Amino acid sequence: MSTKHNLEENLKFEPQFDENGLIPAIAQDARSGQVLMVAYMNREALDVTIQSGYATYFSRSRQKLWKKGEESGHRQKVEQILVDCDQDCLILKVAVDAGQCHVGYQSCFYRALKQSPELPEKSVSSATGKELEFIAKKVYDPREAYKK
């Protein structure tokens, strides 16, 4: 077991998988810096990613390895893997084509919270009932990419 200080300051890679054996991984476009998606890896997915050079995750809904782009073709070529201070989160710097999100957008983050106009002094703002707005346009038709 590593101490907190060791995890932060040393140069040994010790990914801290959570109680489900998973670690979150952020896929970030190595060119533009755009965050494309966040997914999870178990140890095997991380090993396969390192070995193959292409992002492989663990699908929590399907409970199995998920080679990103295997079906859609929208793979992620991994250029660099970063780890954070306490080694419980990864960034994959990836080279990608157009359309990384299965909904049809380049990034999964295609909506933002709508900014409220200045609020009257006594109104209370909270996440409940907030609206979103689209901040991107679709770059491909997922019905084409995922047809069997």
Added chain:
Amino acid sequence: MSTKHNLEENLKFEPQFDENGLIPAIAQDARSGQVLMVAYMNREALDVTIQSGYATYFSRSRQKLWKKGEESGHRQKVEQILVDCDQDCLILKVAVDAGQCHVGYQSCFYRALKQSPELPEKSVSSATGKELEFIAKKVYDPREAYKK
């Protein structure tokens, strides 16, 4: 309960907190696109963030609200909040000063997996035993920022 399709395509903000009542939030520099840190929010932290305009997380280790920068001064002014397709992850686009990581770096992601030279054909590469390298320099002295 929202269907998957609704979560993905509609404009109602319905953050999907996990079984611990938390949602991961990526703080990304609104100017440079650099990913600064990943932390978690419960509903209250998200509400406080929206109300105050400054990033507030839920500290899993201390099990309480964590107003980022309250002690160190390195706050995060939130310019935009993005949500992903299945609404189980957030990005905070933030305006920040120098030194967002408590270890002394601008970003918590100050180390990367060391790239191996081309491997002999039969060697197997895995996460186990991998080495890291520093990819950033410290921008402040955390002993100064966090002294009581």
